[in-house]
Amino acid sequence: MSNRRSPWLTLTAVLVYGFLYLPIVVLIIFAFNSSRQNVTFEGIVNRDPCGPFYWFCRVFQNQDALDASVNTLRIALTSTVIATVIGTMAALALQRHAFRLKLFAETSLYIPIVIPEIVMGIGILVLFNALFKFINTTFDLAPAQRLGLGLGTVIISHVAFSVPFVTLTVRTRLHSFDRAVEEAAADLGANAWTTFRRVTLPLIMPGVVAGAMLAFTLSLDDFIITFFTNGPGSTTLPIYVYGLLRRTVTPEVNALSTMWILVVLIALFASNRVQRRTS
Amino acid sequence: MLQRLRESKSLQGTLLASPAMLWMIALLIVPLLLIVITSFGQRDPDGNVIYTFTFDNYIRLMGFSADCPDGVGTCFNSLYLEILARSVGLALVTTIFTIVLGYPLAYYVARAPAKRRNMLLFLILVPLWTNFVIRVYAWIRILRAFEMLYTPQAVLVGMVYEFIPFMILPMYTSLEKIDPSLYEAAADLGASSLRTFLKVTLPLSLPGVVAGTLLVFVPVMGTFVVSDILGGKQFVLVGNLIQRQFLDARDPTFGAAASIVLMGMTLIVMIIYTRKFGFGEEVVIT
């Protein structure tokens, strides 16, 4: 059974992958749509400049879309890093240590998973506004310096809803962790930090990475919470695209999404190639 | 001081967990308390909260209201309970589908050669890194071609699609951890593939399935955007209800009560589920 994988399994896997990528293929096809309204496919576009790649070229002139993309990426990366670090720490604490506030910590970490996004969004908004009002009036800040909603508040909120997902995923990994390896390291004279760094962490890495990827994914597409916590000038891609719905989701957006996918896939294959060479 | 830190596991635990806890307290506990307080309040004509103490919102949610069409006594209106039931039903079916479809894929990736694993995993997530609206719009076109658009089946397809990676990932992490030598041992002992699966693989991958269930069931309970777009906004779920209360109906007290009930339900399910399937103890493989 060990390395012989049944062809049925492979077939099922391929089918599920197909399911996952079906809309992606459709999405890419529509990036070449000649109809601006982009409701039905009306043939491949062929316009100056760039011919069939007309919409791809237009994306680069769309400053709003580009700004939104950069914001989204910045927010996702920053919040993922923070959430992964503190989430992993919390997972270790919850899985291995008994401490006084453990039940409270456990419950509080479940809350962002169960709370409806709009409740969280409005709640955080009210909190930030109260805080800012307090700071602005206490320090009597000039309008230009007043604290307000912006990228920072979005990042902070994204960390808040990402941490539980990281913790949960890492705990799954820790759950079936055989402590014998750590004990062996200790017997060999390693202190706690070294054991962690060179034994534990590498072994839980798949869980940490999975958690980080979850956090990144959640942040990338978040809409409701971002809507309530962002300010003028810190629009993200989901909000920008959702806003286009009122008028038209032109093929430009499909083109933008296609480029995102391409970049990610290229990065993926490239790093895989590099890894193969070094192994 | 550092010595005490090194020796006290309890203190270490507190310190490790504190950044996360502080973040949660600041950004969630405080607003949550506000929501709880609001749920016991009353609505003024403009939609603001009058901070009193009344169970009216909860009573209304359960279906009992003081005003009846014929103006007599209290009557039962199952409207909101139906909505809750619909959300639970959708969450259950979605979870089952994601497990059934996701498990084989998670297994496939977990048993793949180490070099390929990360890439295969990434490939599962990449679709989620496109824009949500565009993805769903692509589904609209696909479903339209199959004449399935704006039906309950369309909603299910959309939900399963959006949440299957959140099921696959945790399942993968626990499947991947299973020592391959276990499989060899089972084979040596004469177990068939099916028996190996049932007695070795499944039990050991259970934590992953549990985690995946939580990551799917709970958000589906509260979500509504996919069901709105693919279902044509015909199906009212708890998420819709809550959103409407805070926005269109300007009735934050009722919305707060609905949120508390939703959160309470899912919290209870989560705690029972994780306790039963033992998140607390560690499995020792002998």
Added chain:
Amino acid sequence: MLKSSRTIWMGVVLLVIASLVLTACGGGAAPATQAPTSTQAPAEKPTDAPQPTEAAMEKPTEAALATEAPPSGAFVSKPSDKVTSSGFVCPEPQHKLDVQSKELNLFVWTQYIPDDAIECFELIYGVQVNRKEYESNEEMYASMTGGSSIYDLVQPTDYIISLMIRQGLLQKLDQSKLPVLQSFDPNYLNLPFDPNNNYTIPYQAGTDAIVYNADTVKDPPKSYADLWKFVDEGQMVSLDDSRAIIGATLLTLGYDVNTTDEKQLAEAKTKLAELAKGIKLYDSSSPKSALIAGDVDLGITWTGEAFLAQQENPAIKYVYPSEGAILWQDNYAMPKDAPHSDAAYAWLNYTMQPDLFFLMLRDFPYTMPSRGALEFARDSDLTIKDADGNTLAAADLYQAYADSPITNTPPEALKQGHRIEDVGDALPLYDQIWTEIKQ
């Protein structure tokens, strides 16, 4: 295991680099400063007959205006030397205000302001325009009541304005700083939701009415009541708007669209539940898509959507129901603690002056409340480019606007129309009805 994490991080780094490269290449289109190539003659306006009556209808508060405004009736468009990235020549401000602020924060509807207008304002005044956008008045209201004071302008629709005023969210406008008010059509000023325009200035208006596809609908509906004939086919699209649709149902029963009478609402609920069986989807974002794609044949939608749908498929028609359509108007208002109010006044005066406001005719098919903008477009020789690079004549834009009963609402339809108002305590009841009929 370490190798796997390295893979990830390399992937992430590459992704970041790629995005930065993308952004750098995409980097803002620098406004072209070459000489304008399109012919542009400053439109000399003959003193129209209507103009003097407009001056007579101005409120007493306009006395301050008379001293600084040019003689009414003569609108002269002066081009500046600034040109936007799409080639549009920015006009000089008619009334240039002194602006100290360096930024302007707008909290506005998605997709509602021409890009050229934003660019021109930034070029002329040197003020950076930041936008946060919303999809519904309710989202805007929830954000505002959250308590932030960072926005300088919002765009509320009529029905929510009285509520916002009551909640103290808006500040009174200093009309002496708004000479642009003179160019508006009085029919859109001094409306019941904001008498004397103390708090708001009109932006665009429109209607909610019946839309149908003439190719597939053989017996076109002429009233809201007619829609009930189409229940069995189940091919209708409806707005996801409890007030508008319950309101339409109330109208078919002969009741007021803003009633709070529970018996009347109960009747409306029963009737609407019938119609709901025939509604295929509820859509307040983009109902035109379903119409264009053929998912639905008829339904209720609003001005902009109907116009765009008709552009794609000329068989799609818009009909004002005999009971009277729902009228609405979007307006600019200033939040109470606006940090850059000087820039806000400059924005209002500049972007709504006729030779800039007329761009709405090109970009957003709604009803234009500015008489000045319409007249400018009608009498102008100007040609501009649209989003795809085609050249359009301003006069043609005006003609298309005037010819279409969708944008140029016929006076009878306006007279028969009804406006939605806030219903206070009864709002949860409307919402409950809405939830129930969807079951």
